[in-house]
Amino acid sequence: MKNTLLICLFALSISGFSQNKKPSNLETITLGGGCYWCVEAVYENLDGVKSVVSGFSGGNVANPTYEEVCTGETGHAEVVQITYDKNVTDINEIFEVFFTVHDPTTLNRQGADVGTQYRSVIFYKNEEQKKAAQSIIAELNKAKVYSSPIVTKVEAFKMFYKADDYHQNYYANNKSQPYCKMVIQPKIEKFEKVFKDKLKKKS
Incomplete structure (x- = not known):
């Protein structure tokens, strides 16, 4: 009876551990490339x-609001936190x-969006x-891809x-x-054209 109980407790602990631990094939990267909606x-x-997931990184204020970040005074950038399966895509892709899909040559600016919160950052x-x-x-x-x-x-x-x-799934x-039609849609169309073989299959 005692041995059976110990085995059950061990099995439960292993199960809980596996559920809380992120699978080894998943990785997360945080990127800022202008408005996080785009x-x-x-x-x-x-x-x-x-x-x-859209959010904020790189600032000096805890739990900033969108309105605070928009002032440019918190030091945060609008970013997206991306979790991806390394067996399907990789960090280079x-x-x-x-x-x-964004201009990495304009300092603190993407089109009409201006401010440090729109900076290009990895x-x-x-x-x-x-x-x-x-x-x-x-x-x-080196290749002078940009002017x-x-x-x-x-x-x-x-x-x-x-x-x-x-702000999520905006x-x-x-x-x-x-804004979605004039700014975001062209970026999506460019992405779909360049990476047409890498698109998710529509369910």
Whole structure:
């Protein structure tokens, strides 16, 4: 009886551990490429991406509100936190998409969105991500893919604050809005054209 009880307790502890531990094939990266609505809408269509969450990173104020971040005084960037399956996509492809769908050469600006909260930035979580980011930036600059040097910052990840629920899945929930039609839709169309073989299958 005692041995049976110990076995049951051990099985339960293993089960709980496996449920709480993130599978080894999943990894997370945090990227800022202007308005997070735009970046979120693109990555939600990339095969291998499990989740995309809009929020804020890189600032000096805890739990900032959207309104506070918009002042540019908290130091945060609008970012998306992307969780992806390394067996389907990889960090290099994540970065290829990133540098395709936003302009990494404009300092603290993406189109009409101006301010430090719209800066181009990669918040890496491990050395592999850091080296991959530095490598692709060096390659793009060397090849002169852009007419101006890349200003994207590569910084160690510290903290992520999720934005309010109405900011999540913004494009999917607001396709008729002028900003979605004029700013986000062209980015999605560009992504779908360049990465047509990497799109999620429609269910």
